[in-house]
Amino acid sequence: xxxxxxxxxxxADGSPSRSALELAAGAAxxxxxxGGAAIALAYGKGAxxxxxxxxxxxxxxxxxGDNTNPAITHATAAAAAxxxxxxxxxxxxxxPNGRDLAAALVGLLGLPAFGPVRAVRLDGGxxxxxxxxxxxxxxxxxxPAEGAPQPAVVLVLPSTFSPLEGGTREAVVTNAPATxxxxxxxxxxxxxxxxxxxxxxxxEASVIIAGGRGVGSAEGFAPLHDLAAVLGGAVGASRAAADxxxxxxxxxxxxxxxxxxxxxxxxxxxxxxxxxxxxxxTAENVLAINKDPDAPIGEFADLFVVGDLFxxxxxxxxxxxxxxxx
Amino acid sequence: MKIVVCLKQVPATTAEKRYTADxxxxxxxxxxxxxxxxxxxxxxxxxxxEAGAVATVSYLSMGPEQSAEALRRALAMGGDxxxxxxxxxxxxxxAWATARVLAAALDRLAPDVTLMGMASDDARGSLxxxxxxxxxxxxxxxxxxxxxxEGSVGRIRRLTADGFDIVEAPLPVVASVTDQVxxxxxxxxxxxxxxKRKPMETWSLADLGLSAADLHGAAxxxxxxxxxxxxxxxxxxxxxxxxxxxxxxxVEWLAARKLIA
Ligand SMILES: Cc1cc2nc3c(=O)[nH]c(=O)nc-3n(C[C@H](O)[C@H](O)[C@H](O)COP(=O)(O)OP(=O)(O)OC[C@H]3O[C@@H](n4cnc5c(N)ncnc54)[C@H](O)[C@@H]3O)c2cc1C
Ligand SMILES: Nc1ncnc2c1ncn2[C@@H]1O[C@H](COP(=O)(O)O)[C@@H](O)[C@H]1O
Numbered sequence: 001x002x003x004x005x006x007x008x009x010x011x012a013d014g015s016p017s018r019s020a021l022e023l024a025a026g027a028a029x030x031x032x033x034x035g036g037a038a039i040a041l042a043y044g045k046g047a048x049x050x051x052x053x054x055x056x057x058x059x060x061x062x063x064x065g066d067n068t069n070p071a072i073t074h075a076t077a078a079a080a081a082x083x084x085x086x087x088x089x090x091x092x093x094x095x096p097n098g099r100d101l102a103a104a105l106v107g108l109l110g111l112p113a114f115g116p117v118r119a120v121r122l123d124g125g126x127x128x129x130x131x132x133x134x135x136x137x138x139x140x141x142x143x144p145a146e147g148a149p150q151p152a153v154v155l156v157l158p159s160t161f162s163p164l165e166g167g168t169r170e171a172v173v174t175n176a177p178a179t180x181x182x183x184x185x186x187x188x189x190x191x192x193x194x195x196x197x198x199x200x201x202x203x204e205a206s207v208i209i210a211g212g213r214g215v216g217s218a219e220g221f222a223p224l225h226d227l228a229a230v231l232g233g234a235v236g237a238s239r240a241a242a243d244x245x246x247x248x249x250x251x252x253x254x255x256x257x258x259x260x261x262x263x264x265x266x267x268x269x270x271x272x273x274x275x276x277x278x279x280x281x282t283a284e285n286v287l288a289i290n291k292d293p294d295a296p297i298g299e300f301a302d303l304f305v306v307g308d309l310f311x312x313x314x315x316x317x318x319x320x321x322x323x324x325x326x
Numbered sequence: 327m328k329i330v331v332c333l334k335q336v337p338a339t340t341a342e343k344r345y346t347a348d349x350x351x352x353x354x355x356x357x358x359x360x361x362x363x364x365x366x367x368x369x370x371x372x373x374x375x376e377a378g379a380v381a382t383v384s385y386l387s388m389g390p391e392q393s394a395e396a397l398r399r400a401l402a403m404g405g406d407x408x409x410x411x412x413x414x415x416x417x418x419x420x421a422w423a424t425a426r427v428l429a430a431a432l433d434r435l436a437p438d439v440t441l442m443g444m445a446s447d448d449a450r451g452s453l454x455x456x457x458x459x460x461x462x463x464x465x466x467x468x469x470x471x472x473x474x475x476e477g478s479v480g481r482i483r484r485l486t487a488d489g490f491d492i493v494e495a496p497l498p499v500v501a502s503v504t505d506q507v508x509x510x511x512x513x514x515x516x517x518x519x520x521x522k523r524k525p526m527e528t529w530s531l532a533d534l535g536l537s538a539a540d541l542h543g544a545a546x547x548x549x550x551x552x553x554x555x556x557x558x559x560x561x562x563x564x565x566x567x568x569x570x571x572x573x574x575x576x577v578e579w580l581a582a583r584k585l586i587a
Contacts, residue, residue: 012487070493072456072466096452096469096484103456104466106422107429112546113421113453132555133448141551148546155451186465190481191492199488207585231586239505249471249485249506256363256444256505264585274339285583287576293565300558303579305572306565315573320586323577 003034006087006151008098009053010071011044018204019093019158021056026120026161027091028057033122039085040171043074055167064176071097073185075104077176082109082151084177089127090151102153104184112148115155118282127152136278158203159261199250200234202258207233210253213240214269214290214309221246223313224268230320236260238270254279268309272297289313327475328382329371330437332428333364335389335396336447360396363443365510370473370503371441372404379475382406384435388416388427394526401521402513409435413531415538420545421449425457430534432462439480442502444469455502465495471506
């Protein structure tokens with residue numbers, strides 16, 4: 001069995017996604033411990049250009065398909081590539097597409113599955129993963145059962161690894177072995193409806209200013225956008241704000257939204273329900289502004305300011321502007 | 327047209343969770359509910375039935391015997407019948423074993439649409455739908471904000487990075503839906519009474535022609551440690567001060583953490 005570590009590399013609009021760059025770095029670091037290599041399994045629009053993943057850490061790349069079809073339609077090709085490469089582990093991004101393709105591999109090949117995890121390591125050759133379970137109330141460490149087949153499939157949360165910088169290598173690219181896609185390959189996108197305005201990718205934001213029901217309306221988000229602008233961040237939301245139609249669902253943070261890990265999260269008019277908390281609790285710094293002194297977010301924020309967001313947020317923006325001299 | 331909704335019984339979000347000596351979740355100790363995200367799948371199935379797109383709504387769950395309560399609660403919301411797969415050999419089953427067993431049960435139930443929640447509250451892998459689709463050799467329509475059945479195809483509306491797509495596949499399919507399909511209904515008193523008379527069967531592993539050996543015990547993974555998350559430093563509270571003082575403190579705090587210059 002090899003010490004190679006494979007990863008699912010998702011491409012969109014011609015480029016590797018952030019998750020592909022993060023997982024390339026993670027796979028390279030794990031593989032190195034046993035003298036193995038990182039192998040990308042690339043899919044999505046632009047996947048044919050997977051050689052560029054070399055600078056991100058991949059030694060080799062197998063192209064599963066260069067198209068916009070749902071990731072799971074590449075399942076039989078991915079299974080053939082995994083059989084051929086026989087890696088120790090397969091890292092998959094904990095995104096909808098990443099989970100679907102990983103799940104199909106678990107089903108087709110009968111593999112152990114872990115995650116979504118926030119840490120993966122090799123202890124004396126044994127793969128160990130660390131996972132927050134039960135809404136983050138318990139941390140569990142897991143490993144493959146004795147005699148479990150390889151690879152171990154690991155779902156990895158965003159920002160678990162940092163992309164490598166300054167690499168210049170190219171990955172050696174091959175096409176996946178030819179296979180029949182079968183019924184798993186039958187799902188097709190028949191209509192696409194992109195939004196009129198650009199939507200931020202919260203998983204890439206290092207500062208997130210999140211608004212909840214307390215923001216009150218779509219217009220109420222204006223001061224949050226202003227604060228995000230002076231801090232170089234993006235605006236996020238609770239499900240209550242997305243359900244109300246004040247912001248698109250892509251900005252929802254939480255159990256059924258994005259899981260984010262910014263350097264700074266600012267919650268404005270958000271109570272801190274458990275389903276929201278699981279999406280932001282690994283933020284490095286949490287500031288909450290809420291007019292209710294008993295709001296649950298006050299129990300886990302680092303700094304909890306009791307006050308009206310419509311007073312505090314504009315004043316804070318003005319003060320930061322003043323300090324920056326802008 | 328027949329839908330089978332797969333639902334899991336999980337510890338309530340608010341319940342105190344405990345682990346047994348062998349590091350499995352102590353399911354007997356926690357208050358149990360239908361996995362909240364599976365209630366949205368139930369709601370979607372019942373709406374399709376009410377719209378006449380589906381004749382039969384059945385439920386399928388794998389879990390300890392007490393999971394029958396979750397199935398009974400689902401039947402109180404609506405639908406026709408339920409199947410529980412329960413076997414002592416399934417305790418502690420992982421995503422693969424769960425998918426394998428559900429797939430074997432679904433081979434018998436042979437629905438046109440297998441409908442699942444987008445994730446279970448406890449495992450949170452969102453792996454079972456795709457693994458079941460792979461094992462049964464069916465297309466997957468995942469993370470639907472809405473599911474429709476049009477003639478011989480299933481269609482979902484699925485969120486993308488900046489908008490949404492319509493994704494389609496020929497029936498039979500496995501589908502999963504999100505919490506955007508519409509708020510789950512409550513069971514009425516009448517529904518609760520009616521549920522008592524709806525058929526429910528229990529199958530063992532042997533009934534499905536499977537044995538513990540086929541499932542590698544029940545799991546290809548094992549938990550070696552369970553602990554509480556690292557405690558965070560206590561929250562600093564800023565209250566009963568003027569907005570200007572509050573802002574001054576925020577700015578100091580941001581600067582101390584190098585979040586602003
Ligand atoms: C299955 C399931 C999945 C879910 N998934 C998610 C998810 O992914 N993400 C998510 O966010 N939620 C999710 N939820 C919903 C979650 O349970 C809460 O209902 C939601 O997070 C509440 O949003 P909120 O904090 O904005 O609103 P509320 O709980 O209503 O809180 C609003 C807060 O604003 C404060 N406020 C009001 N006015 C002001 C003001 N002027 N200034 C300052 N503060 C003010 C109030 O004091 C209050 O604390 C889910 C629920 C379920 C059942
Ligand atoms: N034990 C189970 N019995 C029935 N359905 C299940 C079970 N486990 C998972 N599912 C289904 O699979 C979905 C995703 O679960 P998971 O992969 O655990 O996140 C759930 O929302 C359920 O619909």
